Amino acid sequence: MTVTPLGIPRRMLEFTLDGEEARVPEGSTILDACRAAGKDIPTLCEGDTLRPKNACRLCVVEVEGARTLVPACSRKAEPGMEVRTDTERARHSRKVVLELLASSVDLSTTPEVAGWLKEYEAKPDRFGPDAARLNEEPRVDDELYVRDYDKCILCYKCVDACGDQWQNSFAISVAGRGFDARIAVEHDAPLTDSACVYCGNCIEVCPTGALSFKSEFDMRAAGTWDEARQTETTTVCAYCGVGCNLTLHVQDNEIVKVTSPHDNPVTHGNLCIKGRFGYQHVQNRD
Amino acid sequence: MDLHFGDSKPTDEERSAVDALLGPPESSWEGADRSDADLRWARGGREARDRRDLLLPGLHAVNDRIGWISEGALDYLCRRLTVPPAEAYGVATFYAMFSVRPRPATVLHVCTDLACAAAGAPRLCAGIEARLGPGSGVSVERSPCLGLCERAPAALAIKAGDPVRTAVSAPATVEEAVLAANSPGSAPEEPPAALAVPQAGQDGLMLLHRVGVVDPSSLDDYRAHGGYTALRRAFELGPAGVIREVTDSGLVGRGGAAFPTGRKWQATASQPDRPHHLVCNADESEPGTFKDRVLMEGDPYALVEAMTVAGYATGAHKGYLYLRGEYPRALHLLEHAITQARARGLLGDDVLGQGYAFDIEIRRGAGAYICGEETALFNSIEGYRGEPRSKPPFPVEKGLFGKPTVENNVETLVNVLPILTMGAPAYAEIGTGRSTGPKLFCVSGSVERPGVYEVPFGATLGEVLALAGVREGLRAVLLGGAAGGFVRPDELDVPLTFEGTREAGTTLGSGVVMAFDDGVPLPRLLLRIAEFFRDESCGQCVPCRVGTVRQEEALHRIVERTGADAADDIALLREVGRAMRDASICGLGQTAWNAVESAIDRLGAYE
Ligand code: SF4
Ligand code: SF4
Ligand code: SF4
Ligand code: FES
Ligand code: FES
Numbered sequence: 001m002t003v004t005p006l007g008i009p010r011r012m013l014e015f016t017l018d019g020e021e022a023r024v025p026e027g028s029t030i031l032d033a034c035r036a037a038g039k040d041i042p043t044l045c046e047g048d049t050l051r052p053k054n055a056c057r058l059c060v061v062e063v064e065g066a067r068t069l070v071p072a073c074s075r076k077a078e079p080g081m082e083v084r085t086d087t088e089r090a091r092h093s094r095k096v097v098l099e100l101l102a103s104s105v106d107l108s109t110t111p112e113v114a115g116w117l118k119e120y121e122a123k124p125d126r127f128g129p130d131a132a133r134l135n136e137e138p139r140v141d142d143e144l145y146v147r148d149y150d151k152c153i154l155c156y157k158c159v160d161a162c163g164d165q166w167q168n169s170f171a172i173s174v175a176g177r178g179f180d181a182r183i184a185v186e187h188d189a190p191l192t193d194s195a196c197v198y199c200g201n202c203i204e205v206c207p208t209g210a211l212s213f214k215s216e217f218d219m220r221a222a223g224t225w226d227e228a229r230q231t232e233t234t235t236v237c238a239y240c241g242v243g244c245n246l247t248l249h250v251q252d253n254e255i256v257k258v259t260s261p262h263d264n265p266v267t268h269g270n271l272c273i274k275g276r277f278g279y280q281h282v283q284n285r286d
Numbered sequence: 287m288d289l290h291f292g293d294s295k296p297t298d299e300e301r302s303a304v305d306a307l308l309g310p311p312e313s314s315w316e317g318a319d320r321s322d323a324d325l326r327w328a329r330g331g332r333e334a335r336d337r338r339d340l341l342l343p344g345l346h347a348v349n350d351r352i353g354w355i356s357e358g359a360l361d362y363l364c365r366r367l368t369v370p371p372a373e374a375y376g377v378a379t380f381y382a383m384f385s386v387r388p389r390p391a392t393v394l395h396v397c398t399d400l401a402c403a404a405a406g407a408p409r410l411c412a413g414i415e416a417r418l419g420p421g422s423g424v425s426v427e428r429s430p431c432l433g434l435c436e437r438a439p440a441a442l443a444i445k446a447g448d449p450v451r452t453a454v455s456a457p458a459t460v461e462e463a464v465l466a467a468n469s470p471g472s473a474p475e476e477p478p479a480a481l482a483v484p485q486a487g488q489d490g491l492m493l494l495h496r497v498g499v500v501d502p503s504s505l506d507d508y509r510a511h512g513g514y515t516a517l518r519r520a521f522e523l524g525p526a527g528v529i530r531e532v533t534d535s536g537l538v539g540r541g542g543a544a545f546p547t548g549r550k551w552q553a554t555a556s557q558p559d560r561p562h563h564l565v566c567n568a569d570e571s572e573p574g575t576f577k578d579r580v581l582m583e584g585d586p587y588a589l590v591e592a593m594t595v596a597g598y599a600t601g602a603h604k605g606y607l608y609l610r611g612e613y614p615r616a617l618h619l620l621e622h623a624i625t626q627a628r629a630r631g632l633l634g635d636d637v638l639g640q641g642y643a644f645d646i647e648i649r650r651g652a653g654a655y656i657c658g659e660e661t662a663l664f665n666s667i668e669g670y671r672g673e674p675r676s677k678p679p680f681p682v683e684k685g686l687f688g689k690p691t692v693e694n695n696v697e698t699l700v701n702v703l704p705i706l707t708m709g710a711p712a713y714a715e716i717g718t719g720r721s722t723g724p725k726l727f728c729v730s731g732s733v734e735r736p737g738v739y740e741v742p743f744g745a746t747l748g749e750v751l752a753l754a755g756v757r758e759g760l761r762a763v764l765l766g767g768a769a770g771g772f773v774r775p776d777e778l779d780v781p782l783t784f785e786g787t788r789e790a791g792t793t794l795g796s797g798v799v800m801a802f803d804d805g806v807p808l809p810r811l812l813l814r815i816a817e818f819f820r821d822e823s824c825g826q827c828v829p830c831r832v833g834t835v836r837q838e839e840a841l842h843r844i845v846e847r848t849g850a851d852a853a854d855d856i857a858l859l860r861e862v863g864r865a866m867r868d869a870s871i872c873g874l875g876q877t878a879w880n881a882v883e884s885a886i887d888r889l890g891a892y893e
Contacts, residue, residue, distance in 0.1 A: 054676055055827050057869040068876060069868045074676060089868060093829070096865035100832035126858065128843070132835050154825065163373075169288070170370030174671065174825070175379040177654070179835045181825030186292070186371035187357050187386070195290030195372060 015081040022077075030061060030072040030083055039085055042094060042116050044101075045155035046073035047205050049268045050165055053156040056101070058116075060093050061085045069093055095120040103127045104179075105134050106151045109209030109220075132179065138217070141191040144198055144277050146217040151210035152183055158202035158211060159183065166270050171195035172202065183210075200276035204259060204269050213257040226251065234261060237275040242266075244275050255279045289370055291361045300359035303351035303448075307344055308337075308366050317365040334368040339687075341369055341669030345378055346611075346650055353393065353446030354385040369669065380671045380824075382429075382653030383444075383611050390422075391446040394467040395429035395612070396458070397439060399573045400764070401730045402431075403814055404806050405438040405457070413460035414441075414467075424467045430655065430818055431573035432456075432612050435730035435800075436482045436737045442612060443467040452614040476615060479583035482576065484735045484754070492704045492716075492724045493697070494740045497584030502619050505626045508587040514632065516706040520595045521640045523706075528599040529555060532702060534710035536722035541567060541658075541695035542769070542795045542873075544784045547702075550692055553682040554600045557690035564602040565686055565693040566593050567663060568609045568616070571655040572767035573818060574798035577726040577738045578696035582609075582616040585700075586623040590646060592699035594637060595706065597644045600692045604645060608663050611651040620648060655822040659872050660685075660693045662824065673824045674872035697726055697797075717743030721783035725794075729754040731764075731801040741782070748778030750799055761804040762889050766795020768815050769877035771884035792884065808891050809845045812882050816841050819878040830875025833866040837879060844892055852892040859886075 010025035017033055024033045029052075034041050045056035052074040060069035064082035069090055077083075084090070098117055102124035107113045117124070138148040154174065163170050171194050175184040185194035203211045212220075219225035230251045237244045244267045247259045258276050262269035296304070296317075305311070311318035316334065344363045348355050355378050364371045378384050396414060398407045411428060418424050424443075434440035437456035443466040445451045453470035455462040466473040480486040480498025487498055501507045508514075520528045533548025554562055566589065570578040582589055593605045609617055624646050627633045635643045649667050651657050657666045661675035664686045685691025701723055705713045714722045721743035727750050730736040734755030741750060747763065760775045771792040773780060780790040787794045802811065816838040825831045840859050844852040863879030870876045885891040 054871070057827050057829050057871070060869045068870070071676070092861070093865040093869040096833075096862055097828050097869065100828055100836065100862070100865075103836075104832050127836050127839065131839060153828070154831070156826075163370075169290075171290070171372055173370075173372040173376035175376045176825070177380050177656075177671075178820060178823040178825045179831055181831065184372070184375065186375045187360070188375070189292070193292060195370065 013077060013079040015077050015079060015083065017083050018085055024077050028077050030063075030070070030075050030077050030081075031059060033077050033083075034072060034085060041072050041085055042112070043073055044110070044113075044153060044207055045157065047155075047157045047207070049262050049270075050157055050160050050205060053160065055156055056097065056153060058094055058097050060090055062087050062090050091120060095122045098122040099124045099126070101153055103131050103133070105153055105208070106148075107153075107208065109151060109212075110153075110207060136182075139191070140214070140217075143214050145191075145200060145203055146212055146214050147183075147191065148210050148212065148217070149182060151208045153208055153210075154181060154183070155207060157205040157207065161201045161205045161270075162196075166268070167197070167199050167201050169195055169197050169199070171197070198273040198277060199271060200258075200273070201270045203276075204271075215256050219251075219256065225256075230256065237271070239274040239278065244271055246271065246275055248279070255283060289364070289368065291365060291371060292357065294356070294358040294361055296356070296358040296362040300348055300352060300356065301362060303347045304344055304359070304363050304366060307347045308340065311366060315365075317362050334366065337367055338369055338669040339667055341367055341374060341377060342649065342652065342666060345374075345381075345384055346652065349384050349652075350446055350450040351448055353391040354387065354389050356386075356388075360386070367669075373670075377669065377671055380654060381611075381651075384652055390425045392424045392467050392470075393444050394424050394426045394463060395432060395442045395444070396426060396463065397430070397432045397434070397441065398428045398814075399431035399435075399818065400768075400800060400811065400814060401435035401574060401736075402439040403811075404731060404802065407439045410439050410441070410458055410460065410463065414463050417460055417464050418467070429612075430821065431571070431575075433570055433576040433579045433610065435574055435576055435728065437477075438730065438736075441466065442614075443470050443473070444614075445470045454615070479580045482580045482737045483584065484737045485739060491740050493581070493700055493726060494584070494738065496588065497580065500585065502584055502586050503622055505587060505623070505630060505632075508585075512707070513587055514591055514638075516703040517591050517595055517598075517632075517638065519706045520598055521638065521642075525555060525599045525601065528595060528706070531705055531710045532599070535705040535713040536720075537698070537701050537705060537713075538721070538784065539694060540697040540701070540725070540797065542572075542766070542793075544794075547694065547698055550682060550694075551596070551600050554602075554690045554692040557683060559683075559690055560601075561604070561689055562600055562602040563686040563689055563691040564593060564597045564600060564605040565660070565663065565667075565691055566605060566607045566699060567658060567660065567693055567695040568607055568613075569651050569658040569663060570610055570696070570796070571658050572769065572796045572798060573815075574730055574764065574767045574800045575728050575796045576730075577728050577797060579610075579613055579616055580738045581696055581700055581726075582613070583619055586616075586619045587627070588700050588703060589620070589696055590623050590627050590633070592702050593646055594633065594644050595702050596692065596694065596699055598637075598642055602692070603643050604647065606667055606686065607646055607648045608657070608667060609648055609650055611653050617648065617650065624648070654824075655818075656824045656872075656874055659874065662872070663693070664691065671824070673826045674874075676871055718781070718783050718785070720785050725782065725797060727782070727797045727799050729799045729801070732757045732760065732803040732806075733801050743783045744781050744786075746779050746781050747773065747799065750782065751778065751801060754799075754801075756801055757803055759803040759805070760801055761806065762802050762808070762885070764798065764800040764802070764881065766793045767798040767800075768818050768881055769873070770795040770798060771880050772889050773884075774888055777888075793880075808885060808889065809841070812885055812891060813838070813841045813845060815881050816878075819874065823874060823878075827869075827871045827875060829866045829868075830870045830872075830878065833862050833870075833875065834878055836862050837866075837882070841882065848892045856886060856892060859883075
């Protein structure tokens, strides 16, 4: 069970969404309004527990009077605004963004992308066989988690989760710039030599699987990872008095990873190293 | 925040470079030796964190002294400022002038950008490398435009040490560039800024009238030539009066966006949130642009005065002058001017005895074109990566340090002086109805007298080119820089105004007029433009980060191709270009395809 806290009542504002009147509480984003109206806008870098960085530009929509398209995930709705979500112009940009991404990184473990590629008729191959790719080897520094930056879309979510938005460890940041920009710890060292405290909150928010549990990484490599066969059980962490909610992902009677409900008002999906990674003892059967 | 530092220690040299900037550390919490007192009390924390904006100056301090930034030096700087090392690493690796890997103390930046490439930069580079040979102790780095295009090809040598030494060689020969690198102290003096102003000394100039006339290091000389009359007038008018004059003058920003300056000032001045900040954008990095450098080198006090006026009008007490890292001479002259002005009561607690406090601090950029974007510039000053912020909120509301900020470039600010001395109506008479006042153009490339030219708005492109003496065989003119567009030799009657260029389907941009004769291979030129944007993209958003790479790849493929053979790639370029223009966060990505598109459409580049 999760609790949804009620906030202070907010004033409503009105604007036009695809030609129809929309009423949303003040402070809502265009994306909030779209979701409330049952419209589907593709998003990649937006995260439900983080302030949007609006870096992927997949969610762009047309706003009357704006020179460029605007990101629905971060632009607040304003009274009287006229927004169009599904114009040829917006669709074109989404299609190209999908192509650019899919041609440069490995999106095979990014949920929903396959569907969007089809929907927008994106053809990532058309940049030719020599199109620059990230081509990074996975980094395995220990038994807890793996950084496979070949799948990284630079959404900045892990940076924000590790930094001032949640963990305040500031262990990771973006280094370099342009196409050479990469997520890195200080001096690009192994994770074990960095400021990382292994809370795994970055894994929790990573949309592409670039950051993953070592258990998941190994099972995928072995071809045994199968989400259809997994069950999820939400329980309470027993390590300390905080009482965070843990969601245990179990396959074949083995815990394969641990997440935490994002709508939990106490933890918002965040855990510490014990809750996140300290699950071996419950299945120590020797 | 529980910061984690590795074991790497700074060398004595690195430590002293940092301490020279920040003062000695006060406790072991900040990297000093441990004393008994340190066991009982903690220092640093918020106080140190509030100095985060000293990160960039700190990185400069180390890079200037050693030539690169080691782990130990970076960690020590982080301790002193309570900055997480991962973030500082991200900042250090953002800027082209810094290195986090060991390299020789001397770096020779050789410009390979448009004007220099046309003037033989590739041969120059090869010659320099051959002459220096391996193990020379000089690292030769190919550089984007150094802002010395009127003297192309150009090279800038920086030799780390205490003090750091720099030397410019332009127009560079292999011998001179090597000499500049090997002994920057004894390299020949650069010619005065006035040499870049062919009109210097002529009557009727308003922005350039002192360049070559006054001694740029003499405050008295500046005053003898009309200096500080505008500030006195400003005090007579009061802040609201100054804003009224600037609004009535019709002045719009000269940096490329052409936003009405008076409106910007008014919007900032009226914000209840305090303090207000003033930022002067002197990060001129558009390839082909060097007018701000010439103004700052030829008439530095004018900028100091103009910033004081702008600060007064908008209610700011602190002005940040964000100066391109590649402009060492402008840096020295402005530092000197600011010190003199302070000593004479023209900056400080009580400017001109009027009870208004204002001071200017120079912040050096470190090689990142994107930091010319105003919000990226704020991040850079604050000690973050120079990535643009998304707008809204706009700077007038939340700018530098989250406070209302007015940001103007050098040329815009300097226009405020004649507006105040001659009055708004007289100023508004100059130029055309919608583009008022004088305008500076940086003319370079295939012309007899490259340099900065001042003409009233409305002069045609042909007139400006005629001033500079365009050479035979003109093939194309790049207007507005890499983010601008090409025009044909038969379009030279386009009036150089914001509305005139817009009507002609091009842009004034930052005032670049670069002429290319038919000896220049157009596809190579376009490739260089694409390379520039790929190198300078901050990497934050997908359309620009990947789009600029795909653009460059496509241009590579069609370097030697035309017609049907190039058609597929041109179609691809158009599609990617459209998405970059529509969906990128900032102007860099939005304009990165402009010049190439114009070359295809107007010049028939691949036909
Ligand atoms: S590692 Fe994951 S969360 Fe971090 S930037 Fe890359 S895709 Fe985003
Ligand atoms: S996850 Fe960590 S903080 Fe949360 S209850 Fe478990 S041990 Fe405590
Ligand atoms: S458009 Fe380019 S430079 Fe601007 S924010 Fe996006 S990646 Fe950075
Ligand atoms: S989801 Fe909005 S920009 Fe990425
Ligand atoms: S200095 Fe080389 S192009 Fe400007």
